Amino acid sequence: MHELSLAENVIRIAETAARNAAAARVTRVRLAVGAFAHVDPDTLQFCCELAARQTLLDGAEFLVERTPGQAFCIDCKQDVALERIGFPCPQCGGFDLRVTAGDEMQVLDIAVM
């Protein structure tokens, strides 16, 4: 899987921010992973812990928040909650959906000392 590449990015982003804030270490990282993001949250968390070794994030806690998926249904012309890609519109059963939220993969915030 590609989670380690993503985890390396997480470490780089957090380290850069910590350095800019003249912090000595990062104790916690909060990530947001959308319902449709191309990543497995548990694997990402595990890979972050691995990639954190010998960095400012060594031993940091990684928290992953899932953000819900949302789509605009072309047929019933409204925003609807969507659990997974490939599922129908929960209102009308149609598949003509444009995803409006749920793709995000972000470092939300970090706790530093």
Place this chain on the structure above:
Amino acid sequence: MCTTCGCGHGETTINGIAPVRKRHASGPLGAYRRLEQGAAHAAEAAPLGAVHAPEVDPERTLRLEHDILASNDALAEVNRRQLAQQGIFALNLVSSPGSGKTTLLVETIQRWARQTPVAVVEGDQQTANDAERIRATGAPAVQINTGKGCHLDAHMVAGALATLRAEHALQDNSLLLIENVGNLVCPAAFDLGEAHKVAILSVTEGEDKPLKYPDMFRAADLLILSKIDLLPYLDFDVDAAIRMARQVRPGLEVIRLSTRSGEGFDDWLAWLAAGCAKAQRG
């Protein structure tokens, strides 16, 4: 390297040569930089060697809201801009291993008959076999070997483009075909700077692949159903496959194609020609 699946960047090569990655340059182990000088500094600066405890909360929260893929996406944008400046129509071909990507490329280059120059970037974990197959057609090709890596990223493609340029093989108003690592999962997340992802699904696979691997089919702008000459020998339900693909990617264009019989090539070459014309105008 990832201990669960072995994915990582350490063994990537382009035409057999390992590119220099800046972030690997400074670390003593060729990996991450060691603990900050900042920490040591603060301790030294304090009187009697004690560490200062200033009047601030020892733990602070920094709000970042930084996209995890921002660095890849930024580099992909650089690739995209450079390709656009040269009027190059670039495609990222994605599929599972064995769907017939390389055969499709070889046949496409031959049937394209130099309507525009073509260059190819090949991605595989190991071997230069695919690049050699492409070069045998007369088209220039660069082989990226990802080592244990499971996908191409924008940085690798930037390196491959530089190699092609150095060989004067990346011509203005040309067609660039990037064959990703055969993998229906990971390449979906990584923008390389291409105009479109093209997913290839062979009819020897299950027709429910689009539902099993929705990320890839959702990321694609064109689906090629390959090996359709084999349909008489299989139970593959073409309509069901297309229906499921459009379930995850509404309006997805589909071309049914066989490199053996040549069926579908007119549509595919017309699609490529339209893309090239648009890239050149833009």
